[in-house]
Amino acid sequence: MKIDLKSVSLQEVLFEDETFAISYPPRVVFLIESIKRIGIINPPILRPSPRGLQIVSGRGRLEAARELKIEKVTCNVLPYETGDTFCLDLVIEENLTSRGLNLVEKALVVRKYHTYLTDERIIKEVLPRLGFAPHYHHFEVLKAIASLGDMAWNFLIENRLNPKVAVKLAGLDKVNQKKFLEILSKLKLSSSRQRLFWEMLEDLSRKKAQSFKQIIEEISVTSLLNEERLSPHQKTEKLFKQLAKELMPVYSAREAKIKKISSRLHELGAKIKFTPFLEKDSMCLEINFKSAEEIEKKWPKIREIIGEEF
Numbered sequence: 001m002k003i004d005l006k007s008v009s010l011q012e013v014l015f016e017d018e019t020f021a022i023s024y025p026p027r028v029v030f031l032i033e034s035i036k037r038i039g040i041i042n043p044p045i046l047r048p049s050p051r052g053l054q055i056v057s058g059r060g061r062l063e064a065a066r067e068l069k070i071e072k073v074t075c076n077v078l079p080y081e082t083g084d085t086f087c088l089d090l091v092i093e094e095n096l097t098s099r100g101l102n103l104v105e106k107a108l109v110v111r112k113y114h115t116y117l118t119d120e121r122i123i124k125e126v127l128p129r130l131g132f133a134p135h136y137h138h139f140e141v142l143k144a145i146a147s148l149g150d151m152a153w154n155f156l157i158e159n160r161l162n163p164k165v166a167v168k169l170a171g172l173d174k175v176n177q178k179k180f181l182e183i184l185s186k187l188k189l190s191s192s193r194q195r196l197f198w199e200m201l202e203d204l205s206r207k208k209a210q211s212f213k214q215i216i217e218e219i220s221v222t223s224l225l226n227e228e229r230l231s232p233h234q235k236t237e238k239l240f241k242q243l244a245k246e247l248m249p250v251y252s253a254r255e256a257k258i259k260k261i262s263s264r265l266h267e268l269g270a271k272i273k274f275t276p277f278l279e280k281d282s283m284c285l286e287i288n289f290k291s292a293e294e295i296e297k298k299w300p301k302i303r304e305i306i307g308e309e310f
Contacts, residue, residue, distance in 0.1 A: 001079060005043065008075045010066050014052045015059075019084070020091050022112065024104045024153060027060030028067065035064045040073060045094075047078045047087060057091040085116050092129065103163065104153045106130045107145035114143075144170035151181050160184060162191040165198050172212065179213040186225045187236050200243045207247065219246055258283070264305050268298050 044058025055062060056078065065073050078087070092109055095101055101109065109130060113122050123139050132138040144167040145156070152169060155161035161169075161184060169177055180201070189197060204215050216222070219242050225235055244255070255274075262272045269288040287302065289295040 001082070003079075004077045006075060006077050007072050008046065008053060008077070009072050010062065010070070012053050013046065013062060014049070014054050015063065015066070017049075017051075017054050019054060020056050020087050020112070021059055022091060022095070022101070022105050022108045023060060024102070024108060025157065026063070028063040031060050031064040032067055035061065035070075036068060040065065043074050043076050045076045045078065045090065047082050048080045053077070054087075056087045057094050085113075088112055088116070096129070101130065102157055104145065104156055106132075107142040110139065110142040111146040141167050148177070149174070151185075152177065155181065155184060160188070162194045165191075165194045168198060176212040179216055183216065183221060183225070183239075187232055187239070189236065193236070193240075196240070197243075200240075200247055204243070204247050215246075219243070261305060265302060268302055268305075270298070270302050 040058075040061050042058070042061075044061050045056040046053040047056050048054075053075075058075070062073060088109075092101075095105070110122060110126065113126050117126070119136075119139060123134050123136060127134050127138055127142075130142075132142075141163070145153075145163070147170045148166060152161060152166055156163065156166055161181075169180060172180070180198075183197070184194065201212050201215060204210070205212060208215065210218070221239060221242075224230075224238060224242070227235065230238065258272055258274055265271055271286050273284040273286055285302075285306075287295065287298065289298060
């Protein structure tokens, strides 16, 4: 294959054509200062088409050059007949061997190949190149992530969205996706808390036959998040307590009872430990003592308190 190194006018470049675009987020912002200082080091790769020159690789470099009012850029120009899958292979290999691809970009790669290859070929040939075992599960995960929009993608890149939750999020319509992500944008929930938040909303959705958006609005989550006197941690705890109360009134009452018992045990150097919102059925009784005599003295009273309350 003959590749020509040419000086190309940016007016010939089809910037609106994103057939081979996989970079996310767009890299133009990061490249402007570099190109301003030393120019474009690696020539972008283009392919002729009936309408002009398609960008195969180096979109960020070309967009940065356009921002800097550079009129011509030296580029590698592929033959007109170069196939789409070869162009995709080329842009992916260039990225994998230079900066690597983030999770969102890998998902976009799978979506691009889906236009040309069967599911089986993508699983067998593409997934291993992206660092995944050739399993259908990984294919479905990446497809789901690719279906999400900018807000979710940015959260994934910033490690603010659990990938497993992101996959489930893809099953919601855009309105409910946005409502869920708005909560995450205001509360820094850990991966496990995100998963619990999702599960509680999902359970409430089934119980009440309502959408996530309806549930969030019904329990006044937005007004809770706007309470300036509360810290993010306090808002999180209040939100989960409200969800638990809506979802499991019996468990909420039980949690209150356990806290009452623990309070009575405190003067004896004992307490009951349990997971928030009773995520696990098991609890732990913790007793502080210095000698066998002390525990023998404390134990009858501890047992009495527990017996009275339970």
